[in-house]
Amino acid sequence: MKMGCAAMGSVLVGNPTLTLCGRMQCKTLSPLTSRSMNQVRHFIQSLWHAALHAPGLGVVLRAMRNYILHQSANQAGSLAFSSVLAMFPLLILLSASAGYLGKPGDAADLVSRVVGYAPQMVRDVMQPVIQQVIAQRNQALLAVGFLVTLWTASSGMQAIRSALNRAYGIERGMPFWKARIKVTLFTVVVGAGILLAFSSVVVMPYVWLVLAENLGAGKETLWLRHSVRYGSAFLVLVLLYALMYAWLPDVRARLLTVLPGAVVGAALWVGAAATLSYTLRTAGNLALIYGSFAGVVATLVFLYISATTLIFGAEINGVLRAAAAQRRVPLE
Template identity: 30%
Template sequence: MRAMPLAVLSTRIRPFLAALSDAWVSFGRNDGLAMASHVALSLVIALFPFLVCVAALAAFLGAGRISTHIVHLLFDVWPEGVAGPLAREADRVLVPKRNVLTISVIITLLVATNGVESLRVALCRAYGTARSRPWWRARLIGIGFVVGGAGALVAASVLVVLWPSIWRAAGFYVTDLKSVRLTYDLVRYALASIVLVAGLTAAHLWLVDTRAPLRDIAPGIAATLVLWLAGATLYGEFLARVTHMKATYAGLAGFLTALIFLQISAAIFIFGAELNAALRSRRRVPGEQVPPAIVAERAALQQA
């Protein structure tokens, strides 16, 4: 009686483990680490111009004093050793200046959309999808991601600021809420998680030239979140125990720790897309084309 559930569980887990193996091999064949380095460097270059745009947008909307909350939302989920130096510099960048809105938008369009484009290239390679969009359409999508990301950070930061008043007003109408306390930190982490999940979902849905249903990209997003949480925790512990980074890299230590963390994050992000592609390949109906990396990997396994 007890063997049946284990047999059913094994039957369901085995295809997923096989897909994990396919994804790992495909990650290597598609130069996943090299693409992760490219994505990480592009994101580092795009980060502070993006923050300038966020500050200008917040000032334009009359919410220029929420820069501290924006920094918390952006860096709270990062390891302390990475977030600390970047957050201090971000505080200097996030100064409300209405007159730099146009300039910051131009800089962001030139720089930040390159970060979005690097993500698109990595996703298309992982999914085995040809890049068929015109360059101007790809750039417009990149602009949409930059503006949407900035707007999401500003909106979430405003919600964090207004949260105590919102909760008190809700408690006035629903008395049971008065006994429930949602702390500032809990709300902040929850909103940061929502922004992260929304960003991942949007990237998998709209950056790839071929649209996939949500159920097909959900496994990769879930794997990305789990692996990223584990990777961020381990990297944070590593930075806490290693003391020679500043002695080795001097003033570049903060930059390099951030670059390494973003490379780890980008590799996990790409692997999530590879996992989705591997799962889709194993569900593929007869007659559909299988990605070449998976075909080569299966042939190598058969020869071994």
């Protein structure tokens, strides 16, 4: 074996074959095999280059790459945590406000239906507190709850603003106090949109029940029920996402220019909502691992995925914005 073969990767003179030496024997690759390997490698590179420059697929691939480079997964976790902090104070605030608008019993019944979609452990904790708030009609608690909820929700909106700035390539934005006022005012608008989207997903089954009793809509039109339920949520979310993409970042953007990311983000959210419904129906499997926290874990995962859809839609707009900027730059 000392003189039996050339060094690894050497080309023998007079015999144009590629010789590869292992520990026990030498393998010779013919020029045809070497050429085939180069052709395969060149084909893969060409395919990847073509995918990056495809009108639709290229935007998605570049957005996925930027999502990883911008460490947006950490931002999504921060948004999910802020949502958890704001969720229950907001629910108490809404139930207390409903008590002033109508009969306390009606408010408690409405809140019970909404909380009925939460896991059993969450219902056991929240239901007594909600009933107590509605019964007491404490104005001080209402004011404190509003301030706490507004501050917590605006902190989450500030995290969204930072994530959107990163997606748009903005390194330094406006001063802190201006940004805080901006996100606080916008929180009120976004809160109304979130309530509309949430009600379209949660309240629509009760609307469909009334239609089924009066119009005879049954199981054979199940697809129509889901279409109306998630379709209305999709339209509301497209508008909500577009408003956030256009107004929250520290850069001016027209509403029409951010619609592509809003459509993608809203579509991903609707898919995540449908996945959550399936997950909660099969929560018994999660209970084998997480026990009584299975529903809580599923909710946290859903909130994380929801934040991911929001940030990914911004990455879509960031890629389109960068491409438009390159087209505007004159060639030298």
